[in-house]
Every structure is written in C-alpha cells, then in structure tokens.
Amino acid sequence: MTDILIGLFLLIGGFFALIAAIGVLRLPDVLMRMHASTKAGILGSSLILIGGAIYLSETEITVRVVAIILFLMLTSPIGAHMIGRASVKDLSSKNDSAESGR
Amino acid sequence: MIPTITAGDTLRFVWEWVPSLGVNVSFYIDGLSLTFALLITGIGALVMLYSARYLAGHVHQARFSFYLTSFMLAMIGLVTSDNLLALFVFWELTTITSYLLIGFNHDATKSRRSALQALLMTGVGGLALLAGIILIGTTAGTFEMSEINAMPGVLTGSVMYLPILLLVLAGAFTKSAQFPLHFWLPNAMAAPTPVSAYLHSATMVKAGVYLLARVHPSFAGTDVWLWTLTIAGAVTMVFASVMALRQTDLKLALAYTTLMALGALTLLLGNESGYTITAAATFLVVHSLYKAALFLVVGILDAQTGTRDARQLFGMARAMPITAMAAGIAALSMAGFPPFLGFIGKELKYAGALAVASEPILVAGAVLISSALMVAIAGIVSFRPFWSKSGTPIPDVKEAPWPMLVGPIILALLGAIFGIFPETLQSIVTPTVAAIVGNAEPAKELRLWAGVNLPLFLSIATFVLGFLLYAYKVQLRDWLIGITTRAPSFDNGWDRLMAGVAAGSKALTRGIQTGVLKHYMYVTFATALVALAFTLFTQTSGIPSVSWPQIALWDWLVFLLVLLGTWLTVVTNSRITAIAGLGVVGIGMAMIFILFSAPDVAITQLLVETLVVVLFAAAALKLPELDKDSFGKRPFDALLALGFGVVTTIILMKVTTGPIDRELTTFFETASWPEAFGQNIVNVILVDFRALDTFGEIAVVLIAAISIFALLRAKPEPQAEEDQP
Amino acid sequence: MEQLLSLLIGVLVAASVYLMLARNLLRFLFGLILLSNAANLTIFVAGRLTPGAPPLIPDGVDAPVSEVANALPQALVLTAIVIGFGLFAFALVLAFRAYQSLGTLHTDEMRVAEPKEQK
Amino acid sequence: MNLFLLNLLAAVVWAALWGSFTLFQLTVGFILGFLVLWMLQPLLGGPGSYYLRAYRIVRLILFFIYDLLMSSLRVAYDVLTPTDHSNPKILEMPLDVKSDIEILLVTNLISLTPGTLSLDVTPDRKTLIVHAMFADDPDEVVQSLKNGMERMVREVFE
Amino acid sequence: MSWFLSLPLIIPFLTAIAAYLLRHSASGKWVSVAGSALGLVASIALMAIVLDKGVVAAQMGQWAAPFGITLVADLLSAVMVLITAITGFAVAIYAMGDVTEAQERLGYHGLFQVLLAGVTGAFLTGDLFNLYVWFEVMLIASFGLLVLMGGKEQLDGGVKYVALNLISTIFFLTGIGLLYGLTGTLNFADLALKVEEIENQGLLTVVAMMFMVAFGVKAAVFPLFFWLPAAYHTPSFSVSAIFAGLLTKVGVYALIRCFTLVFDHDIAFTHTILLWVACLTMVVGVLGAAAQSDFRKILSFHIISQIGYMILGLALMTPLAIVGAVFYLVHHIIVKANLFLIAGVAKRLTGGTEVYQIGGLYKYAPFLGVLFLVPAFSLAGFPPLSGFWAKYIIVKATLDIEMWFVAFIALAVGLMTIYSMTKIWAEAFWKNHPDGIEPRMEKLSNKWAQLLPIAGLAVLTVFIGMNPEPFVQFAERSAAQLLDPSDYITAVLGDAQ
Amino acid sequence: MATYVFLDWAISISFVMVMLSLAVAFIRLAKGPTLADRVVALDMMTVSIIAVCGVAAVATGVYALLDVALVLALVGFLATVALARYAERADARRKELTND
Amino acid sequence: MNSVILRAGARLLALLLVIFSIYMLLRGHNAPGGGFIGGLIAATGFVVFAIACGTEDARRALRFDPGSIAGAGLGIALLAGIIAAIFGDNFFTGQWLFINETEDDKGIPLSTVLVFDIGVYLVVLGAVLSITFALEESV
Numbered sequence A: 001m002t003d004i005l006i007g008l009f010l011l012i013g014g015f016f017a018l019i020a021a022i023g024v025l026r027l028p029d030v031l032m033r034m035h036a037s038t039k040a041g042i043l044g045s046s047l048i049l050i051g052g053a054i055y056l057s058e059t060e061i062t063v064r065v066v067a068i069i070l071f072l073m074l075t076s077p078i079g080a081h082m083i084g085r086a087s088v089k090d091l092s093s094k095n096d097s098a099e100s101g102r
Numbered sequence B: 001m002i003p004t005i006t007a008g009d010t011l012r013f014v015w016e017w018v019p020s021l022g023v024n025v026s027f028y029i030d031g032l033s034l035t036f037a038l039l040i041t042g043i044g045a046l047v048m049l050y051s052a053r054y055l056a057g058h059v060h061q062a063r064f065s066f067y068l069t070s071f072m073l074a075m076i077g078l079v080t081s082d083n084l085l086a087l088f089v090f091w092e093l094t095t096i097t098s099y100l101l102i103g104f105n106h107d108a109t110k111s112r113r114s115a116l117q118a119l120l121m122t123g124v125g126g127l128a129l130l131a132g133i134i135l136i137g138t139t140a141g142t143f144e145m146s147e148i149n150a151m152p153g154v155l156t157g158s159v160m161y162l163p164i165l166l167l168v169l170a171g172a173f174t175k176s177a178q179f180p181l182h183f184w185l186p187n188a189m190a191a192p193t194p195v196s197a198y199l200h201s202a203t204m205v206k207a208g209v210y211l212l213a214r215v216h217p218s219f220a221g222t223d224v225w226l227w228t229l230t231i232a233g234a235v236t237m238v239f240a241s242v243m244a245l246r247q248t249d250l251k252l253a254l255a256y257t258t259l260m261a262l263g264a265l266t267l268l269l270g271n272e273s274g275y276t277i278t279a280a281a282t283f284l285v286v287h288s289l290y291k292a293a294l295f296l297v298v299g300i301l302d303a304q305t306g307t308r309d310a311r312q313l314f315g316m317a318r319a320m321p322i323t324a325m326a327a328g329i330a331a332l333s334m335a336g337f338p339p340f341l342g343f344i345g346k347e348l349k350y351a352g353a354l355a356v357a358s359e360p361i362l363v364a365g366a367v368l369i370s371s372a373l374m375v376a377i378a379g380i381v382s383f384r385p386f387w388s389k390s391g392t393p394i395p396d397v398k399e400a401p402w403p404m405l406v407g408p409i410i411l412a413l414l415g416a417i418f419g420i421f422p423e424t425l426q427s428i429v430t431p432t433v434a435a436i437v438g439n440a441e442p443a444k445e446l447r448l449w450a451g452v453n454l455p456l457f458l459s460i461a462t463f464v465l466g467f468l469l470y471a472y473k474v475q476l477r478d479w480l481i482g483i484t485t486r487a488p489s490f491d492n493g494w495d496r497l498m499a500g501v502a503a504g505s506k507a508l509t510r511g512i513q514t515g516v517l518k519h520y521m522y523v524t525f526a527t528a529l530v531a532l533a534f535t536l537f538t539q540t541s542g543i544p545s546v547s548w549p550q551i552a553l554w555d556w557l558v559f560l561l562v563l564l565g566t567w568l569t570v571v572t573n574s575r576i577t578a579i580a581g582l583g584v585v586g587i588g589m590a591m592i593f594i595l596f597s598a599p600d601v602a603i604t605q606l607l608v609e610t611l612v613v614v615l616f617a618a619a620a621l622k623l624p625e626l627d628k629d630s631f632g633k634r635p636f637d638a639l640l641a642l643g644f645g646v647v648t649t650i651i652l653m654k655v656t657t658g659p660i661d662r663e664l665t666t667f668f669e670t671a672s673w674p675e676a677f678g679q680n681i682v683n684v685i686l687v688d689f690r691a692l693d694t695f696g697e698i699a700v701v702l703i704a705a706i707s708i709f710a711l712l713r714a715k716p717e718p719q720a721e722e723d724q725p
Numbered sequence C: 001m002e003q004l005l006s007l008l009i010g011v012l013v014a015a016s017v018y019l020m021l022a023r024n025l026l027r028f029l030f031g032l033i034l035l036s037n038a039a040n041l042t043i044f045v046a047g048r049l050t051p052g053a054p055p056l057i058p059d060g061v062d063a064p065v066s067e068v069a070n071a072l073p074q075a076l077v078l079t080a081i082v083i084g085f086g087l088f089a090f091a092l093v094l095a096f097r098a099y100q101s102l103g104t105l106h107t108d109e110m111r112v113a114e115p116k117e118q119k
Numbered sequence D: 001m002n003l004f005l006l007n008l009l010a011a012v013v014w015a016a017l018w019g020s021f022t023l024f025q026l027t028v029g030f031i032l033g034f035l036v037l038w039m040l041q042p043l044l045g046g047p048g049s050y051y052l053r054a055y056r057i058v059r060l061i062l063f064f065i066y067d068l069l070m071s072s073l074r075v076a077y078d079v080l081t082p083t084d085h086s087n088p089k090i091l092e093m094p095l096d097v098k099s100d101i102e103i104l105l106v107t108n109l110i111s112l113t114p115g116t117l118s119l120d121v122t123p124d125r126k127t128l129i130v131h132a133m134f135a136d137d138p139d140e141v142v143q144s145l146k147n148g149m150e151r152m153v154r155e156v157f158e
Numbered sequence E: 001m002s003w004f005l006s007l008p009l010i011i012p013f014l015t016a017i018a019a020y021l022l023r024h025s026a027s028g029k030w031v032s033v034a035g036s037a038l039g040l041v042a043s044i045a046l047m048a049i050v051l052d053k054g055v056v057a058a059q060m061g062q063w064a065a066p067f068g069i070t071l072v073a074d075l076l077s078a079v080m081v082l083i084t085a086i087t088g089f090a091v092a093i094y095a096m097g098d099v100t101e102a103q104e105r106l107g108y109h110g111l112f113q114v115l116l117a118g119v120t121g122a123f124l125t126g127d128l129f130n131l132y133v134w135f136e137v138m139l140i141a142s143f144g145l146l147v148l149m150g151g152k153e154q155l156d157g158g159v160k161y162v163a164l165n166l167i168s169t170i171f172f173l174t175g176i177g178l179l180y181g182l183t184g185t186l187n188f189a190d191l192a193l194k195v196e197e198i199e200n201q202g203l204l205t206v207v208a209m210m211f212m213v214a215f216g217v218k219a220a221v222f223p224l225f226f227w228l229p230a231a232y233h234t235p236s237f238s239v240s241a242i243f244a245g246l247l248t249k250v251g252v253y254a255l256i257r258c259f260t261l262v263f264d265h266d267i268a269f270t271h272t273i274l275l276w277v278a279c280l281t282m283v284v285g286v287l288g289a290a291a292q293s294d295f296r297k298i299l300s301f302h303i304i305s306q307i308g309y310m311i312l313g314l315a316l317m318t319p320l321a322i323v324g325a326v327f328y329l330v331h332h333i334i335v336k337a338n339l340f341l342i343a344g345v346a347k348r349l350t351g352g353t354e355v356y357q358i359g360g361l362y363k364y365a366p367f368l369g370v371l372f373l374v375p376a377f378s379l380a381g382f383p384p385l386s387g388f389w390a391k392y393i394i395v396k397a398t399l400d401i402e403m404w405f406v407a408f409i410a411l412a413v414g415l416m417t418i419y420s421m422t423k424i425w426a427e428a429f430w431k432n433h434p435d436g437i438e439p440r441m442e443k444l445s446n447k448w449a450q451l452l453p454i455a456g457l458a459v460l461t462v463f464i465g466m467n468p469e470p471f472v473q474f475a476e477r478s479a480a481q482l483l484d485p486s487d488y489i490t491a492v493l494g495d496a497q
Numbered sequence F: 001m002a003t004y005v006f007l008d009w010a011i012s013i014s015f016v017m018v019m020l021s022l023a024v025a026f027i028r029l030a031k032g033p034t035l036a037d038r039v040v041a042l043d044m045m046t047v048s049i050i051a052v053c054g055v056a057a058v059a060t061g062v063y064a065l066l067d068v069a070l071v072l073a074l075v076g077f078l079a080t081v082a083l084a085r086y087a088e089r090a091d092a093r094r095k096e097l098t099n100d
Numbered sequence G: 001m002n003s004v005i006l007r008a009g010a011r012l013l014a015l016l017l018v019i020f021s022i023y024m025l026l027r028g029h030n031a032p033g034g035g036f037i038g039g040l041i042a043a044t045g046f047v048v049f050a051i052a053c054g055t056e057d058a059r060r061a062l063r064f065d066p067g068s069i070a071g072a073g074l075g076i077a078l079l080a081g082i083i084a085a086i087f088g089d090n091f092f093t094g095q096w097l098f099i100n101e102t103e104d105d106k107g108i109p110l111s112t113v114l115v116f117d118i119g120v121y122l123v124v125l126g127a128v129l130s131i132t133f134a135l136e137e138s139v
C-alpha cells in the first residue's frame, strides 16, 4: 500500500517535472516559460521528494525533505522575479541579439 | 729550491683538494716549471714596477694591479701544477684575468670586443682542454701529470690517444694563438702595453707552449704529434712574420712577432731531439726577455710621444737615449745578432730545425724566412724610431721616468748577459730539457760560437735577407697591404660569425618563443600528445575491452547530459550560453558523483560550480563578447584535440581494466571509526588521515583570495588606464 | 561503466583542448574548467566505481558492512575541486584585469611582455 | 517577527536538522541561533513585534497548496494542448503590506498561484508588477490577488 | 624527531600568517626576515639530522605509511630544503630594499613565505598527491607574487605563465589519477614497490610520460618552457630571484624523484627521451639567451639551458651523472637567484635592464661588478667557482659513457653561456651609460639590505667553488641514495617491507 | 510482490521522466534565444536534478542524496540570481552604449 | 541590487544558509559535510546577501575582513596540527576529548580534528568572500 503511494508520488512528480520542462521548451515567451518552471517544476520535485520521505520514513529524512521543499518555494519565485525583471526592464530589447547566436 | 732543480731534482707538494674527483692541488717543480716561474715572476716584477708609473693617476690603477697580481699568481699556479685539473683551474683563471685586462680600457668598444674575442677563443680551447683532461684522467687513471709521464705509452698506446691529443692541442693552440686560431692575439693589443708585454707576449700565451712541453713525454713520438705541431708551428711562424711586416703600429708588429715566436716554439716541441728541445727552451727565454723589453719600449714611446705609428716616429734617440739603448739591445737580441742571447737562440733553432726527423729543409726554410723577417722587424721597431733621420722627430719629448725604464733595461741587458755567459742560462735549460724529453736526449750546450756549421751559414743568410727586407720595407708593406686587404680576414670572419650566431639565435628564438600564447599551448599539447601516443603505441599493445551491457540506462543519460553541455560550451559564441553549458557539465559531474556514491564530492562540485557561475557572471559584465569561432576555421586544433581525447580515453580504459589494489581504502574503512572516530570516511581522510593535504589546499584557497584581491586592488599604472576601451 | 566514463573524459579532454587552443582568453577559461573536470573525473574513475554505497559507516558498527565506494579518490577529488576553484578564480580575475589593462582578450594581441619588435 | 521568535525558530530548525529534539540540541541551537543572529544583526534590520496566528498560517498554507496544485495543472493543460493565450499582460498592483517578510510572502505566493507571476516591486515598495496570463480584465485580476493572497498574508502578520 | 621534518614547513606558514595579519604595519618585513632566519635554522637542523642518521621520515598524524602522508628527507630533500631556506633568507632581506610599501600592503610577505612553504613541502613530502598540493601552493603564491601591483607587462606575462602552468598542473593531476588507478597507492616508497607488480609495464611507461610532460613544463624543458621567458623578466626583482632560483628546480626535483624512485623500470626508453630533451633544452635555452639583450631575459633563457644540464644528469642515470645533477641543482639555485638580485640593483642604479641602454656600473659601482662576476663566471662554469665543478662532473659523466656528442653539446653550451654573461658584463658594466647616468651605489634606498644577500650568496658560490669536496661527497651520498632507494623505502615503510 | 514490481516500474518511469525533463530543458538552454530563456532553462534543470536526487534516493536507499538535493535547492538559486542580474546589467550597459 | 523582493529574501536565506553551514560543518565527520562544504555554503549565504544588498552591507554583516577571517582560519588549522606537539605526537595527530563518555556511548567528542575543520571552514568562507566581494566591487 505504501509502495503504491510512493509510486504514485514518484509518477505524478515525474509527470509534473516533465511537463514543466516541456513548458519551458514549448511556451511562447520567457515569462510564460517561467510560469511553467516555477509552478509545475516545484510541484513535481516536491512530490518526488515527499515520495522519497515516505519511502525512507525517518524523521531526519522527513525534516530534510520539508526543508528542501520550503527552500524551493522560497527561492524559486525570487529567481523567477529576478529573471522576469531582467527580461521586462526593457521589452524592446528583449531579444538579446548579441548573446542569442550560437 | 732553485739549486735543487738546477741540480736536476724535482719537487712535489700535494694538498688534497677534491679527492672525490681526483683533484689535488699538487705542485710539481722541475726545470720546465722553474723556467716558466722565473720568467713569470721576474718579468712580472718589472712590469709591475713599470705599470705603477705607466698608469699613475689612472682611476682604476688599483684594479689593474689587482688583476695583474692575480694573473701572476694564476700563471705560477698553472706552471707548477702537477694535477691536470688544478692546471686547468689556473689556466682558466689566466683566461679570466686576461679578459679583464684586455678590456681594461672598457670605455672603448674595441677593447670590449677584443676582450670578448680573446675570452671566447681561449674559452673554446679551454673547454676542449677540459674534455681532453677528463679523457686523460679516465685513460691514465690519474690526473697527476708526473705520474702520467712516468707511464710510457699509457696515452699514446690508448685508443683515446687521437681525441685526447686533438682536444689538448685545441687548448694549447688557442691559448698560444696558433694559425688559424691566432687572430685574437693582435686584437688583444687593445690592452695597456704592460699587459701586452707580460700576458700576451711573455707569459700567458706561452701557457699553451708550456702545456705542450708538459705533456710532451706522454704525447710525443707519434706522427700525429710531430706533423700537427710542425705544420701548425711552421705556418704560424711564416704567416705571423709576414703579417708583422705589414703593420705600421709598432705594438701590432710586435704582436705578430710574438705569434711567430709561438709558432717557432710549437714547431720545435713537435720533435724529441735534444737539439730541438734545447732550442725551444732557450728560445722561450730569449723571446720572453727581448719581447717584453720591446713592448715596454713601445709603451714608453707611446706614453711619451702619443703615438705608436712607425711612420711618425723618427730619431727619438736624442730625446730618449736610455730607452733607445734598451730598445737597441733588445732588438739586436731579437734579430739574433751575436753576442746576444738571440743569436744563440737562433743558432739552436736552426740546429733544431735541421735535426727535425723529416723534411728538415722545409722546416729550416720556414725558420729562415721568419728569422729574416725578424731582423727586419727589429729594425722597424727599434732602429728606425730612434735612429732614422728620414723624418722629423716629434718635438718636446722627454725620457720616461725611471720606474718605466728599469724593466726594459734589465730585460734587454739580461739578453746580453745570457748571450755572453750562456752557462748561466744553461743551468736551467738543462733541467727544462730533461723535464721535456728526459735524460735520454740531454740538453745541448749553449754556446755563442758553435763553430762553422750549417746553422752559422743560415744565420748569415738570415742577416742578408733581413737587411734586404728592411731596406724594402715600405714597398713590401704596401704590397702586403694590397694582398691582405683583398684576402679574407679572420677578424672579419669573427665578426661575421658573431653576427651569424646572433642572427641565428634570434631567428631560432623568434621561431620558438613567438610571444603568442596560442603557439605555446599548441606546442605544449602537441608535445604531450606525441609523448603519450608514441609511448602508448610502442610500449603497449592490444585494445581495451569494453563491457557495454554493464552500463545502466541512467549512466547513459548522465553521459548524454555531460556530452550535451560540453557540446554547447564548444560550439556557442555566446559567453553566457557557454557558462550555462559549463553549468550543465558541472551538474552532470555532480550526478556522476551522486550515482557513484560520492555525496561529499557532489555537494562540493555543485557549490563550486555555482560560485564559478557567480564569478563569471560578475566578471562578464566588463568583458567583451566572444568572437566567432567554428570547427572549420581551426581544423588542426580540432585534430590535436581529437587526438588528445582518443589517447586519454585509451589510456584510461587500459588503466581501469582489472581491479584496483584497495589496501589503502581498506585501512581507511577499518580505522575510520575505531581510531579516528568518524563515520564519514571521506571527511576523516580529509581532516585526519590526510590532513596535510587539506591544510595545503586551504592555503591555496587563501592565497588565491589574497592574490585576487591584490590583482583587483592594485591600481593600474596611468598609461594602462588610457588604453582602456 | 569505467569505460563509458573514460570515453566521456576523452570527450571532455578533446573539447577542452580545442577550447584552450582558441585565441580568446575566455574560451581558454572554459576549456580550463572542462579540463579540470576531466582530471577530477579521471581520479574518480581510476579509483573504480561503486554505485549506491557511499563510504559512510553506519551507526553501531566499526566498519562498513558491505562494500562501499572507494573513499580515497573521493577525498582527492574533493581536494582537487577546491584547489581547482582557487586557481580558476585567479585565472578569471587575471583575464579580467588583463582585459582592463591591455584592452583585449585576444591572446595574439597580448604582446607586452614579449613585444614583436626585438632589437 | 521579533528576534526572540527568530531565535527560537533557529533553535527548532537546528534540532530538526539533527533529528533530535532533545533539550541539549535545542539549547545548542538556541545558543547558536543567538550567535548567528548577533552576527547577522546588521542585515536583519530593526526588531518588529508580530503575533503569530497559527490558524491563519495553516489556512494560508492549505490555500497555497491548493493554488499550487491548480496552477500546475493549468500549466500542464497549456503545455499539452495547442496553446491559445488570449491575453497575457503586465499589471500593476498596489501593495498594502509593508515589511520585508510580508512583501516576500505575497510576491512568492502570487508567483506560485495560477496565471500570475510577480515580476518586481517598485523601489518605493508601493506597487507590485505582475505578469498575468489571462488578463482580459486586469482590474479583476488585481482585485482577486489583493483579496486573496495579500489579505491572508496581512492577516497572518497582523 | 618528526617535528624536525615538520618545522621547515610550519615556520614559513606561521610567518606567512603573522606577516599577512601585519601587512599594514612596518613590522611585516621584519617578521618575514625573522621567520626566514628561523626557517634557516630549522633546515640546518634537519640537514644535520639527515647527515647523521640517513633518510628520516615522519608520519603525519601518526598514521603509518602508506596510509597517511609521510614527510621524508633524504639528502637530496634536505639539501633542497636548506638551499630554499638560504635563498629565502637572502631574498627576504633583499626585499626590504626592493619591495614597495604598496606591495607589502597587498600581502607580499605572506605570499612570499607561502611560496617558500610550498617549495619546502614539495621537497619534503613522500606522497604523490601531497606533492601536487605543494605544487599548487607554490604555484598560486607565485601567481600572486607575479602580478602583485602589476602593470601591463606583468599581466601579459602572467597570463602566459598562468595558462601554461595550469595545463601542466592538470597533466600532473591526471597522472596521479592514472598511477593511482594502476597501483592503488600514493606513497612514493610504496609506489616504488607496487609498480614492480604491475603486469602491464608498458602502460606504466605511458603514465610515466604523463609525469614527464607535467614536470617538464614545471622544470621548463624543451619544448615546454615557453612560460618561463614569457614571465620571469616581469615581476619585481626579489620575486624573479626566488622564481629563478627555486620554481623550476622543484620541477627538476620532481623529475629526479619520480624517475629514480618510481619510474625506473624502463630506463632505456624513458631516460633516452630525457637525454634528447636535455640536449635540446641546453641548446635552445642558450641560443635563446644569445638572442636577448635584456638582463633578466638573458638570465631567464639561461635557466632553461641549465635545467638541461640537470636533466642530462638524470638522463644518464650513472652514479656520477646523478652526482652532477644534484651538485648542479644546488649550485644553480644560489647563482641564479643572486644574478636576478644583482639585476635588480642594476635596474635601480641605471634605470633599466636592457643592456644596450644602460651601462657604467663597473666604473661607478665596482663592488657590484665584483659581486656580479662571481655568479656570472660561476654560471659560465669558470673555475674555481661552483659552476665549474657542476659542469665538470656532468661532462665527465657524459664522457665516461662515451657520449661524445652530448659532451660536445654540454661544453659548447658552456661556451655560449660565457658569451651571454660577458654580453651583460660588457654592456651593463664596462660600457658607459649611453645617457650619461652615473650609477652610483648611493642611489639605493636601503643599500645594505640589497647588497648583503648578494654578497652572502656570492661568498657561498666562491666557498663551494674553493672547497667543493664536502659538497661533492654530499652529492655522491645523495646520488647513492637516489640510485638505491632501499634506505628511503625502509625509512618510510619501516622494516616490515 | 506485485506492489514491489509497481514501485520498481514507478521508479524507472519517474526516473526517465525527470531525465527527459532535464534533456528537454537543455534544449531550451541551447536554443535560447534570450539570456533570460537560458537562465529559466538552467533553473528548470536545477529543479529537475533535485527531482533526480529524490528518485535516486528511493532507488538506492542512499539518503545522502537528499543532502545533495538540499544543497542544490540552496545554491541553484544563487546561480539564477547571478545570471539574471548579469542579464539585467548587461542589458542596461548595452543600452548605455547605444545611447552614447 | 535594487530589488525589494530579493533583498527581503536574501536576509532570510543568508540566515538559513549560515545556520545550515554550521550544521554541515559539525556533522561532517559522520555524514556528508565538513569544513569545505560548510564554508562554501556559508559563503553562498553572504554572496546572496552581497548581491541583494551590496558588498558594503555584506562586509558589515560579516563584521571582520574576509581576508583576515581566512588568515585566522589558516592559523587555527595550523594550530590544530601543532597542538599535538604538547602531547608528544606528530604534526596533525588528532587529539580527542570525550565529554560524558560511557561504555556504550563515546559522549560528546571535542577534538583538534574538529578545530582543524573549523579552520577549513573559516578559510573557505573568508577566501570565497574575499574573492567575490573584491570582484563585485570592481565591476
């Protein structure tokens, strides 16, 4: 039973992680892509970590997992804000031409 | 001491110096050493007296005396050393002091050039001699010349004889300025005249002759020895005497006659007969006496009149009677007139030449020509400037002060005294000859009148020819100048050689040390690749086996991730993309560490990678964009890189085939908790088992921080700011 | 797996050599990072690989009960990573200052210490 | 949040990290926390006094988790279906919360809510710039944010 | 006992920390001098012990070898440590007259002492990876010193120096990884035993080549020396003196250590390569010097050429050749450091180092002239100075095994060395200053701080030259230890092995 | 037994998914086009790796992996911030230059 | 960095990171962590802070000059090695003291090894900050 729960957490988490990444790839502009990475990304990895916590079922692990998730929720939006700020500051020069080439 | 030696005995003192290398400071005094030592000290004392006045008031007079004294000591050491390496030490010391003395007038470019030329020429010989000495030591088992000379055939019978001989001769010939290694000596006349008199006429240049005499017992007696010395000596002799005639500078004329004398001595030492060796021993003394005297005379002329040009000096005898007298006596000795010692010397030379084992006529002819020229030169140097009436004497010239006169007078008079009382000289000539050829060929008697014989006729012929040459000296000189200016000059050759060395080394260095970092790196990598690949393909065989099935899907994915990150970093022309690519590689590395059980390393890798990104992002703000780069543009770089990658992979695959010795790790695993009280083995290794590594490592980090701080805080110099974009 | 990582190290080495041979100092720095990574990985791989067993001693026992990964190369790599960071940071700042002072990152144009015109 | 609470929090976090809520660990954590707070005082700014309302916190957390789930599903939907985003816009929302921690919470929570993403707060701290995916009616979006997240955060810190 | 091995390492570190913390005070330089003096005392003590007891080893942390890190001093290590301390002491004094206050504030003395510590550590360690760590300590300290207060020239030179040295560092690290992968150990003594058990000896040779390249760069051999002439003429003179004296020698030391103790399994292959490398290094270095006209650039290229002699000694691998290498190593450090110090004084007096643009030193600073002639003629191999014996032993070793051509090269290179030294002498000393400057000694702000170390090192050069016997005997014992490492191995691993 | 198999499969599938997410995010990283896009992609990759750590922890039972995840969560943010700040400043700088 | 959000977050993060770093330092002997990792994490905290609030504030928050912190750290690490001399042991021999030692439990260990690790922590922290601050200030 627990195994199934764990498995579900892992599967759903993996699914959201993948979705987030596809979002980052597919969505049309950088702000939209950020929506994907901040939301689905965090959810996906959090679910997987929770699955892990249940699987390993030790206080120490659980505490750690909670810490990771809180940390992600604290940092990821700040990161998004930083990126957003950078890309919005000047919408006209959004296409960073000098840096864009390969 | 002197009576002991003249009685035919020898003295030997030994101090161990570097016994591990077989080097002793061992002094061996026999007739040969004594003769030289007496010449060195005797002439040396007179020259010093002379130069005390000659250089009076010169700012560097003290230095001069110091060099001269040092030279004298070195020279004495040279001629008394029994140990060949000790001899070599003194040999080189004379080279150095000679260098410093030739360059004494160091403001003049010519002096500096001459000094260098002398140093390098004798230096070449010195190095050859060193090699020769080493080989002698190896062949004979000792460096003590007295012991080697006591082992007949130890060298001549060895397979190494020829190389040893050639090396030793190279040393001797350069030092004694034998043709064609002679050209430094006339240039060495840039030195103050006392130096020319002492070093470059009487003593140092005779060190080569001394060496030939010293090794004579164990070297001579072979055809190579005979012919090399004879030919070199004869050619030098003739060439030098002709060149002497060509000179207008009296000092240079004397320099070339010195060359002639050195050639004569060399020629004579080629033989083993009592005549030739006696001739050599006598002529050695003769020449030293008259030549030093004449040099000093020329120095006086130069000092008192301001010129040494033969074409400007006439009838100075009235103003400088004492000098003129000294010059006259010395010149008569030089020209070989009786009753001066020069006459005995010349007679013995002829006798010696005729005693030469083969081709005596040819050799005697050479001696004849050179001796005749010597007569002419003697006239040019000491007759004309003092007695000739064909020009106006330089006005207001005074006699030189007495300390300058003592030397030439005594030296000249000695030539006369020994000529009249040859038995006084005999007492050291005999042991000298004995030292060279042993008692089997005893020294010949020195006599003014040896009876009517072939040498006497040759002497007379010499005078006749000499007078003729003197009479037609101007025509001859012009003719010679005409020839020699067209002929290639060794001195110019030297300049071309020096220029060639400079240009060649510059070209080579420009080709290697290009100043372009890319070249440096290319060569470095290429060298490493060649070294590794060559070794890999010649020293090992087989291809490493790869067991693919063991590799999990995860591993492939991580592999792919790192690959992609690397690819991105290489192909991008955007800095930030490259940094991101590196970040991906870093993350991939961390994942490898995670997958293969290295959490500490993974965490560190991630942290460090992040800091790298932070630093890059900060620095990139003030750095320019990347230029365009693509594979097509740098095919050779790509090839080198590819080769490097392939070789690295092969080596690593071979190294990791088979298990590793886990002795160390096993110890760490078992000792970590019970003995070092830690459960994280990696950390226990870091802070306990290998704490010293970690200590060094944090020192690196600290120093990096200090250095970076210093780099950033150091205020760039003003001109650097101007160029800032 | 050692073989696969050997291959990977080869790729890293090739890429870094190619980058370091570029004339732009920044590319050199990129190459430097890659090469450092390759060297660290070499040590790691040379110590052989063990998945899923970090060199930690569980509570209550004196030594690892089953085989754990080779700890020594890990310690070495850790040291090398930190040292590499120090060196890299210096190199980066040096490039930065060189650019400020010399006005270029193009190594062909860095000819102050060894100027073109030699007397 | 006053310093004492922060300190206590540090002690708890410490004990939690060790996985042992013993008196010893809590004490060590408290002392350590004190030291760190002392160290970091210049960056924490002046002390403020806040009443911690457990209920509101719990409510906020639950609301937030729900929102996060919803927004993730929304992203999933957008990603998996042919995209049609009628009206993405950048909006400005007046901010009533004042303290750092409130602003942080509000902006972070807004970012984790469906359709909106905090881009910036103006330097005067009075306006929040938000990127909204579906901003047919910008005012409505702003109002729902103010009444939702911001209000709840305000209440927590009242 | 073990502390005698640790102290030469601890003292410079403590000094560095003290000097760094006092970097804004005037006492920093005195701390540096005092620390160097203490370090010298410790090195002398270590030398006395090694002379008395033979190879000594200390297990750091009391973890038995090969598990922990072992510090070990045989005669070679001890003499290198001693010579490092001597040079360090001399340069520390010299720095009082050479280093600016701004440089001191940026931490000059701390960096300098850490450099000494790194060099000392490299000489003392008996562990391959620990050697890498000391190499890095030394390297990063040298980076810092090179660019301290640097202008364009220093930065440019620094870029090349850093780039090439980093590459070599990574080669070294890779080599360590590979060797560990083959043997499972890092301790030199243990390696010496373990390499014999490797089945694939060819592969060991490949790994040996990795080390040869890595150390080759450090030692500045052909064709890996580029970094040296690119950078050594740029930093302050006390820095370039210590670089010139010590840094490349650490590479040579590492080559000697590794290629006598560990990689002696296929001498026919490895040492033949070393032989070629040595000859080319001698020739190219000396020709490079001939092409230069800058005081320090000439000296820099001569470092390369003389490294060739040392490598030659190692390549020949006969007892006498190793004696020569050891003797050369010791002699060269003293002489070359001194020449750079003299170049510093010359620069201060004449305003430059480009020999054609300066002059007058002999006339106005004759004492400096004498001080220059001693190391210069020693370098050129004139007797009775230290360089003569060094050259003599190497040439004899070459002739003993009838390598005529190699002997010819060694001698010819000696001649070219004379050429370069006299170029400096003739232009900077003999010639008048083209701008009429009178380079009088009074121009030095701290005359004795600069002249005393120069004089001291010159006296040492003359002393070794006049009294070479103990040094030759020492080198012989040292060579015997290197060629038969059983004492070394026993000292490190104990009798159990 | 059946549940065991399910968990096994779940782990594998989950792993493949997070790895794929890594790869997909990488594509965005490579494509750009703007700096901000790349930073978003890198951020996404960081999150993916945290997920990988989680899955790997379950798969291997090595909870040290969670420490790695924790560190990554902490520092990944720093890289994002640094790069984003770079992007912003670089933009400003470029504008400055074009205005001059 | 002129960002209200970042500044607010950075304060919190810095606090958490420093605490976390000390935790990683202290448990390093028994679980992943140690002086390096701890020092790097602590440095990360201050770097975040420096980016958000500027290096001037960060320097004030650090209270000591980072270079001096690193220097002191090296000194501490060195002393940890030298202390062994007092006990007649070799350089870098760990000295251990167990408080409350019982038969089952070793109690709370105090050791020079830990002191050494603290030295490592300080060096890494000080050095990394010295580098980043200096670079930040010159950009």
Ligand code: NA
Pocket: E192, E193, E260, E261, E262, E263, E264, E265
């Ligand atoms: Na061996």
Ligand code: NA
Pocket: B688, E061, E062, E063, G092, G093, G094
């Ligand atoms: Na210990």
